[in-house]
Amino acid sequence: MSWTFAAGAPTRNRRDSADAHITYGWAPLHTFHGLLAVEEGVELTAMRGFGGTRSWQDVDTPLRLFFDLQYVNGDHPISGYRTTADRLQAIYLRWSTTGLPDDELPSSIKNLQIRLLEGLLSVLDACIARGERLRIR
Numbered sequence: 001m002s003w004t005f006a007a008g009a010p011t012r013n014r015r016d017s018a019d020a021h022i023t024y025g026w027a028p029l030h031t032f033h034g035l036l037a038v039e040e041g042v043e044l045t046a047m048r049g050f051g052g053t054r055s056w057q058d059v060d061t062p063l064r065l066f067f068d069l070q071y072v073n074g075d076h077p078i079s080g081y082r083t084t085a086d087r088l089q090a091i092y093l094r095w096s097t098t099g100l101p102d103d104e105l106p107s108s109i110k111n112l113q114i115r116l117l118e119g120l121l122s123v124l125d126a127c128i129a130r131g132e133r134l135r136i137r
Helices: 026-040 078-097 107-130
Strands: 002-007 021-025 134-136
Touching: 002 026, 002 107, 021 026, 021 107, 026 107, 078 107, 107 134
Parallel strands: none
Antiparallel strands: 002 021, 002 134
């Protein structure tokens, strides 16, 4: 099982969107969610979709797109993508210079998370440039 973050409509006819995607396998996605939750101060196990009942609507984070599957695949506003990209960029810079919030991860996993985050930033930048929604498939 995996999540692929992609720019644009979920259709096979969009050749220009085919290059703007990044796939997270199940284990890297689980780690990514945990790391982002720490960055945002979110108790992930309390959240809907992660074992809890708290709604994502109750959490003030520009990174909701990467946690809430119903939200990202719904009619969410793309006007906030620049704020989301700026937040991701700040996290990327921190992770690539001072390290991830979990120092106990093996270096290979840390490096993978940094590369995946860089790819996710590229997808989000493509969404902004094209005026397209981020989708998960």
